[in-house]
Amino acid sequence: MKADMGRKYRAYPTEDQDRILTGWGHTARALWNVALEQRVYLWEQRRYGLRAVEQSKCLTSARHGLDWIGELPAQAGQQILRSLDRAYDNFWNPEHPAGFPVRKKRGHRLSIPFPGQAVEFRKLNRKWAEVRLPKIGWLRFRLSRAIGGTIRNATVSRDGNGWHISFGVHTGRRPDAPNGKPACGVDFGVTASAFVSTETTPRLMPQTLNANEKKRLKALEQRKARQITFAKKHNGGKYSHRLRTTIAHIARLTTRRANRRQDFTHKLTTGLAKSHGLIGIEDLRVKNMTKSAKGSAEAPGKNVRQKAGLNRSILGNTPGERRRQLEYKARMYGSELVAVPPFHTSQTCAACGEVDPESRKGCGRLFACTRCGHEDDADHNASIEIEARARRTGGSDINSTRSIPRVRVPVTGRRRMREAPKPAHTG
Template sequence: MKADMGRRYRAYPTGDQDEVLTGWGHTARALWNVALEQRVYLWEQRRYSLRAIEQSRHLTSARHELDWIGQLPAQAGQQILRSLDRAYDNFWNPGHAAGFPTRKKRGHRLSIPFPGQAVEVRKLNRKWAEVRLPKLGWLRFRLSRAIGGTIRNATVSRDGNGWHISFGAHTGRKPDAPNGKPACGVDFGVAASVFVSTETAPRLMPPTLTTNERKRLKALEQRKSRQITYAKKHQGGKYSRRLRTTITQIAKITTRRANRRQDFTHKLTTDLAKNHGLIGIEDLRVKNMTKSAKGTTESPGKNVRAKAGLNRSILDNTPGERRRQLEYKTRMHGSALVVVPPFHTSQTCGNPACGKVDPESRKGCGRLFACVHCGHEDDADHNASVEIEARARRTGGSDINSTRSTTTVRVPATGRRRTREAPKPAHAS
């Protein structure tokens, strides 16, 4: 019985609990790093693959010999080793995009995992509840929504806003039957955050920071840079209390920005999944799209700062997170997600009677698409969303990932033909 739904709540530990959880978080991070180094060493020296079952025996011995590991609950340590197993499995899985497991730095978000059997939840009233954690006692959290299932795992974490408790719950919910609602194509962009083919105006993500918050963040970043320079010059690199306070203030603002971005993303994907029966999106390669233009010393890049700003804008719209959310929300609400090849969606005419591909129809990065063959005019992003919908309808929900590396520009269509216009032959002299 695996967890099929996640729940996250704001936790409010006491002063003593906050101190204990902070220590556990750093211990969990160190334990991950030590376990990873042990696996890497054994593989490099002996070509031996170490797994969590065998490392758990080493962990039992270390708990008796090292007090700082013994203070961490045994269930949490075992969960960390199981998580490392999953990280390796994802790395070895050719169908998974995960890279090799990496070390966790000190600035990494503190996180302490627990199995579901080690925790107990009791409801205090309509708005508050408590969870009992091993060696910590009862931890209060805000019951913003019902858990709605059997708890399979729990994770206590801390970000810039404070502590949170997350539960992985098994609800037993079955995928909904097809809802029979109309199809749509969705184009994710930068100038227009989202353009849906069935709508006449784009959906714009509100600014994630106000003007004063942006000024405040810039000032804090500058202060942090000065304080780090001073620490390296006069304190041997040791962070002062003021520097740590500055880092905490920056974390609060950046967490607030991330929460606002996540709120828009959840509302968007839920609305799309509920109100459409078929959703087509592009198979974007965000990692390739946001590569740095810095280049090398021998061959430096051009327009590096402009490309860095574009990369930030792309990542701020989180196309990968939107796709991840649509993948599970469409199953919940009886719709289907179809991922189509992204080539030439912005250069293909959305007029069904034309459908020709020509880069001259979309010059530069303007907002207007004007077909040079039939005269069809439309907003460039809306025109792309119409083409995405057409490709999704033709695909019919089948797997098209095998076409991601196809370089041909010929796109099959029903009742019409879409192909790049062949270059006109040069006149013989």
């Protein structure tokens, strides 16, 4: 019985619990790094692949000899080793995009994992609940939504806003039957966050930080740079309390920005999955799109700062996260997600199928076909083309990159098909 849904809640530990959880978080990070180094060393020296079962024996010995490891609950240490196993399995899987496991730095988000058997949940009232963790007792958290299943695992983590607890829950929910709703194509861009083919206006992401927050974030980053320079010159690189306070303030603002971005992404993907039976998106290679233009010392790049700004804008719209959410939400709400090849979607006329870069001069907002004279917003035209490709692909292979046949249904005809009433079923 595996977890099929996730639940995340804001936790409110006491001062003693906060101190203990912080120490556990750094111990968990160090244990991950040590276990990773042990595996790398054995592979380089003896070509031997170490797994969590064998490392658990070493962990038991280390708990008796090292107090800082012994303070961490044994269940959490074993969960960390199992997570390292999954990281290696994803790396060896050619169909998974994960890279080789990396070390966790001190600034990495603190997290302590627990198996479901090690935690106990109880509800206090309609708004509050508690979870019992090993060696720490009952941890209070805000019950913002029902758990709705059996807890299979739990993770306590801390970001810029404070502590949170996440549960992996087994709900037993099965994918819904096809909902029979109309299809759509979605073009994820930078200027327009998302343009849906069935809509006439784009979906725009609200500003994740207002003007005052942006100004404060810039001032904090400048202060951090000055304090780091001072630490390197006078403190041997050791961070002062003031520098750590500045870093905490920056983390609070960046976490607020990330939460607002995530809120928009969830609302967008949930609405698309609920109101459409087929969703077409571009099969984007975000990692290739956001490569740095810095180059090397022998061959320095051009327009490096401009490309860096473009990369930030692309990543700020989270195309990879939107696709990940659409994949599981489409199954939940009876929809189907189809990723189509992105080649020339912004240069293809949705009316006649002509591919011509001159139809979109200077990558502007207007698309004007040089063949048939069709004019439309460039992103809306691309979304209609994505929908047409998704209809032909039919979801047979979500990762297909095969060529698309040049068969077109006029734009007006596709709109009539969407707006026409469905024929009655005769039994």
